[in-house]
Amino acid sequence: MTRWIAFWNILVKDMRAYYLKPPNISWGIIFPLAWTGMFFIRTGSGLESVLTLLPGVMTISVLFGTTSMLAVTITFEKRSRSFERLLLAPISLELLMLAKTSGAILFGVVNAFVPVVIAAFLTDLSGITWTLVVPAILLIGIVSTFLGLFIAVSVSEIFEAQTFSNFFRFPMIFLCGLFFPITALPVFLLPLSYILPVTYGVDILHGAVNGEHILSFALDFLILGAFCIGLFLLSLRNIKRKWIL
């Protein structure tokens, strides 16, 4: 019980202090709108393309929401030394980092459903397999957050966190099949696509929304889950090595 009081309060504190701030809420709404608008203008397509765009816009909302916020907030707390308070708390490092990342995961998942709500006013969403979409979004949120955590542990300055996260995020937009299938990529870029976790999440979303997917859902979920566990363990190892000197 003691541990869960700590867990819950870290999560609530982060949500209040960082995620539920007006700039982040407006970001969550404006960002997917801007991307959708840009594609409509660029392709000249109509509302029938909303479903084609939806998986990419959802993924990009999660990816940018989670990685940027977590990497910056953790780096900020590390620099101001308030993170030491958490390290001094009598809870395990695993639980502590789960508490710190849960806020970002929730923020990412909520961000992902902003374009869904907007799309619901524009097109018919009844054909979407929500039982696949919801866990896929959750896993994309988790893997993106842990990627943000990995970035946060690797840097010491906030600007480094922003630079480093862009280094991962922007290539992912093109390499993970968000807005065009990875089969359209040059062959030499395909290995890069397959080592990026988001590729598997996007594949599930395309399958659940449009019925087009490359790998089996089971394999996608399995690989995505493995990335989540791997990135979390790697980050924990780095925290122990770099932050507890």
Place this chain on the structure above:
Amino acid sequence: MKPDNSPVIEVSHLTKHFGEVLAVNDISFNVKEGELFGFLGPNGAGKTTTINILTGLARLDSGMINIGGIDCTRNPKAAQHLIGVVPDESNLYPELTGFENLCFCAALYGIRKNERQTRARELLETFSLTEAADRKFAGYSKGMKRKLTIAAGIIHKPPILFLDEPTTGIDVASARQVRQITANLHRAGTTVFLTTHYIEEAERLCERIAFIVNGSIIKTDTVTNLLQPVQGKHVMLLSVSNGGLKLCEDLNPAFPSYCFENAQGQIRIESAAPVNIAPIVRFLEERGIEVTEARRYLPSLEDVFIQVTGIEAGLMRKEKEKAGGGGNL
């Protein structure tokens, strides 16, 4: 916790390197239950590194640590429920209010909502911060920040408290209040591990003190025992007009029962017996030197520290000045 004089912190042969730098060099000490133990040394001596290792914020290279009967050598988190830590920098959350900060820190120790709110209000009252309870921490003055950081360190009523340079950089009034709070906590039975580079602060508050210099403990003893070698001495300080300071070489053979030396612009006279100042003043006046002031000097822990560590008093004083007014008692 009722003090029973058994050690609650035991450190044995603790060593820590940061790369090539030896930060803590094979130190051993123990702190008894209910004791106020001081760790005194200049900046960079290894005080904060030692606290960080003891509290689980840094790893040791070798040695053994036991806190509250728990072996923390391999698992530094094992005894974290027993300790409270006040770091050398006020590191609460700037975006939270004073009240929210305290409640959050209590929650980290698993304290339930009603209890943590009651405790937070009590501490805000104790630390004279009630009026600032709903203000954001970012808007607090340095002294207020320090007090709230101490309150956050004791919100879970830890039996052992680590205070790292608690009065550095704050105003005199706040420093006094912080010292009073520290003394009260000690009186209430809390074991306090205090690091400081303010010698007077250590002398006034601590029961036992360890002198740490360059990562090594030079001496550990009770304040009474540490002061013993200097307590029987009689010291006078003479302020003289220009040229007088050069006369120490002449004064020593003229008055062989006294020891004369220059001490920061004054002539320091040390003797085992009370100093008879009249012949010395005459001696100086015959040489055209005017004595402008003579005062008795009571030897303090600073003299012991200088004697034992070989560190110049000036260095410690400079650190005090750099740190701000907190050192003024």
